[in-house]
Amino acid sequence: MSAYQFDDDARPIFSRGPLLVLKLAVLLLCSGALMYYDRVADEQELAPLRDTIAVALTPVFWISDMPRQFGNLREHLHSRERLISENDDLRHEHLRLNARLQKLLSLEAENHRIRALLDSSRQIHEAVMIGEIQSTSLDPYQQRLRINRGKQDGVIEGQALIDAHGILGQVIEVTPYASTAVLITDQSQGVPVQVNRNGLRTVAHGNGSPKLNLPFLPANSDIQVGDMLVSSGLGGRYPVGYPVAIVEKIEHHPGEHFLEIVAVPAARIPNGREVLLVRDDVPAPSTAQMIDPEAKPGRVATAD
Amino acid sequence: MVRAGWLGSLVALSLALILTALPLPDGLAIARPAVVPLVMVWLCIHVPSRFGIVWAWCLGLVLDVVHSTSLGQHAVALTLLSYVVIKLRGSLHLLPAWQQALVLIPAWAGYQGLLLWLDGFVGQSIDPLWRWLPVVSTSLCWLPLSAIFALVDRPQHHEA
Known part of the structure; x- marks a missing residue:
């Protein structure tokens, strides 16, 4: 076992050692350059690389999200009463908001008219x-x-x-x-x-x-x-x-x-x-x- | 993994990535062990012919995307970690798992410290003591991980 150990220790020094250090230096330089471009220089050039890795990782994210999906599923199958009461609440809320919305629509129309009168270029269109x-x-x-x-x-x-x-x-x-x-x-x-x-x-x-x-x-x-x-x-x-x-x-x-x-x-x-x-x-x-x-x-x- | 070869290593790393991306409640997330570096170090020790410093670097880039950190941050940390482990491999390989766990504590601390330092370097904030918690959890995870891998790897043990 000890002979094996000497053998193993010797190998990196003569054959792999310098190469490993060289690799390390190159990789560290690459990382430094990447960090610089990604954050400090605020470049968008790395977006394709990030996108490719992210797409390849999609299954990983999908699987890691599964526990939560199962949780949701359980919730879906959960109590009917709660759903009914929640539905009632939402219907009331909807009614209330609709009433307010009617007022808002007239206000918005008024706002548009006034803006048109003022010849304001700013329009509110939000997708x-x-x-x-x-x-x-x-x-x-x-x-x-x-x-x-x-x-x-x-x-x-x-x-x-x-x-x-x-x-x-x-x-x-x-x-x-x-x-x-x-x-x-x-x-x-x-x-x-x-x-x-x-x-x-x-x-x-x-x-x-x-x-x-x-x-x-x-x-x-x-x-x-x-x-x-x-x-x-x-x-x-x-x-x-x-x-x-x-x-x-x-x-x-x-x-x-x-x-x-x-x-x-x-x-x-x-x-x-x-x-x-x-x-x-x-x-x-x-x-x-x-x-x-x-x-x-x-x-x-x-x-x- | 020695026996299962590429496929086994890949599966282990994928599982580690999934565990890394798994959402945890805030209290637990603070102490989330660094699973990917754990698996990587195990592979560096036991399958050095297949898993080296370049792979560690690529894996670091993947971790950067998973954590939305700037590309290269985890890559630097993982590359250095794998370099140290490959250098120490000769002695590490012969130690029993619990001694490996002890020896590796400074390695995890170095990894975490480097990430913290780079975080500060690229403009994120540095928080106090709590950020060292993963060092403890990662060290504690080494023994179970080694046991699991040894179990999976059991049938054939004559490879160097």
Whole structure:
């Protein structure tokens, strides 16, 4: 056995050793170059490679999603009473929403007339697509979702993701049959928002927790606990007017210039399986972004 | 796997990938063992003729896609891990599984540390202590994994 060991130890030194180090160096260089192109230089050239691997991995994702599918199946076969009561609730909700919708339609028509009178070029045409969440992030430190819609369905990078209650996040990576979205609560994210009550503009930053921060409001800003924050559309990523968060806590430390504001996302982030992918068919006016200097401090609504 | 050859290695790696992509509740996900590196290290030790550093690199790219990290991040970590293991293979191969588990603890820690460092390097945040939990879970998984592979591999043991 020991003779074997010497033999085995000797082999790498004389025959495989230098080759192995060479291979290592080449592979590390390749990896470095890949990382540089993929992230630092922000190039799209690697998309085909990523797409190919992702397509090859489709069965893996499909199988790893099976436990959840089985869970759903069990739920499908679950209590009839619950379904009936849920159906009742939904019917009531539908009725209520329909009533509100009628009012909304007249308001929308009025809005269009007024916009036409003002000769405003901005039209609100948003294409909506329903997607299903395949899995939430594998890395617990990154707030991401995988959605079962991809390039084939017309998903594009940067598309906004909403649920029934508000903005969830945006698509950061699209493969042919699936896409990855980052939530607004991720540390890399900032959503341009305005206070619904008075139009005060600011940016809501994610911090990795389930809450959002509003770091740049001066101490004398007109903002209150309970204020609804809606997307302002500045930055051109998120469509205008969707609920983003509700102000939960406002603190002012004496001597600090800015308020410390915490807001709770309006979207019900951990719940639900369906999401809506929204796209402004008419691109948001990019001039708005340039006119307003406070709209984009640093890293607004970009995934990188 | 020594006996089952390519097919066995491929099946083991696919299973490892599925386990990696399996959604877990947040509390458990923090401690998810690095299954793919585990299987890869086992293959590096037991089937070095078929499984080398280039394969480790390709596997790293696949992991990068699974984790949506920037391409190359896991590739670097897996390549270095496989290099170290191949270098130590001569001694590792002769140790019983529990001693291998002990010897490999620094390897997992190095792997995790490298990933953390690269995370910080490409702009993700670095979180404290909790991110080292996978080192513990991965180390604990080495023994059961070796036992399972030994069982699957039992019928023929005369290969080098």
